[in-house]
Amino acid sequence: MTSTILGSLSLVLLGSSVYIGLKNKTMYEERIQTRIAEDDKNRRKTDTLAKTRTERDETKDQREKREIELAELSKKLEEQKDKNAQLVKQIDEKKELINSQKLKIEQLVEALKELGDVQELIPKVKRIKNSIVQLNADIDAENAKLSALIAEQKRTAEVIKGFETENAWRSAVASNPNLSTRIGRMYDSHGFVSLPVGNTAGVVSGSTLEVVRDGGAIAKLVVKTVEANTAVAELIPGSLAADTVLMEGDTVRSTVAVSVPVEPVPAVAPALEAEEAKTVEEAPAAAPKEAAAPEAPAVEDIFE
Numbered sequence: 338m339t340s341t342i343l344g345s346l347s348l349v350l351l352g353s354s355v356y357i358g359l360k361n362k363t364m365y366e367e368r369i370q371t372r373i374a375e376d377d378k379n380r381r382k383t384d385t386l387a388k389t390r391t392e393r394d395e396t397k398d399q400r401e402k403r404e405i406e407l408a409e410l411s412k413k414l415e416e417q418k419d420k421n422a423q424l425v426k427q428i429d430e431k432k433e434l435i436n437s438q439k440l441k442i443e444q445l446v447e448a449l450k451e452l453g454d455v456q457e458l459i460p461k462v463k464r465i466k467n468s469i470v471q472l473n474a475d476i477d478a479e480n481a482k483l484s485a486l487i488a489e490q491k492r493t494a495e496v497i498k499g500f501e502t503e504n505a506w507r508s509a510v511a512s513n514p515n516l517s518t519r520i521g522r523m524y525d526s527h528g529f530v531s532l533p534v535g536n537t538a539g540v541v542s543g544s545t546l547e548v549v550r551d552g553g554a555i556a557k558l559v560v561k562t563v564e565a566n567t568a569v570a571e572l573i574p575g576s577l578a579a580d581t582v583l584m585e586g587d588t589v590r591s592t593v594a595v596s597v598p599v600e601p602v603p604a605v606a607p608a609l610e611a612e613e614a615k616t617v618e619e620a621p622a623a624a625p626k627e628a629a630a631p632e633a634p635a636v637e638d639i640f641e
Contacts, residue, residue, distance in 0.1 A: 395562060399542040406536075407507055414500040417493055424490040431483040438476045445469055503539070511593035512546060512560065513539025520548070520587045521567075529561065532568040532589060539591075540568045549588040555581050558589065 445465050506514060521533040534540055542563045548556040556577040558570035570589075577583070 392561075396543075399562065403507070403510075403542060407504065410500060410504050410507065414497065414504060417497045417500060421490060421493045421497060424486055424493060428483065428486050428490065431479055431486060435476055435479050435483065438472050438479070442469055442472050445472075506539075506593065507541055509593065510541060510543045512541045512544040512591040514591050514593060516540065516546075516589075516591040518589050520583065520585050520589060523583060523585055529569055529571040530558065530583065532570060533566070535564045535566045535568045537565050545573070545592045546570060546589050547592045548583060549590055550581075555587075556583060557592070 445468060449462065449465060503513075506512070516534070516539055518532055518534045518538070521531045523530055532540065540560060540563050542560050544560050546558045546560065547554040548558065557573040559573055560568055560570045562569045572583070
């Protein structure tokens, strides 16, 4: 009887041990699975952190690159302004010279009117006439130089206007308002696209672009990286039209039209153009004034 009881107790103890062992194994396996899940979660966080740091570094590099580009653009703008100032100075000098030549012609013509006996003054008249011819030739030459300077000033003003316009939209972190391109490649799994144009075409890092199809915007992109002739842009969450899928070949354009306050071309240019036209009209008429002198017929007969 006693041995039977002991055997029963042994079986009970053995069963309890097996049960506890199985329970401990189950708990151990659950802890292992929990640990594996935590390790995987930590690994994903580490990857995300690394990606964030990489994007931060890329953004910093792009900002520094854009600052260098803006500095170079400002330098070119100042150089063009200095060149324009020199042209204005040269134009003023040419205008003064032309006025001086015109004054000499008027003085010579008045001197002819005051002459006495033409027969006694024939050598002097010839010299005066030759001087008038030479002065008219000089005026024509100076008018040609003046026209070239005015044209150069206009070209310089256009260059300055172009620099100011580009400087304005780059400073506003906007791409070229006239930008028009297409999606080169799609990377749906990563949420970005590549463009076949870059900094050369006026694509600016950090600027917003819109995707257009059938004349209407269907999505917006933000430029992430820019090279000379390529760029990568990311789809802005929530900007994609409902039931729409971006496709390679979709049109992409800038979303911002920058208004640039351009300094007007100095008022001297139009005035000089009018003065130049007036000078050209008056210069040929200077020689015939010679005929207004009282003894003009006799002088003309002799010269001919």
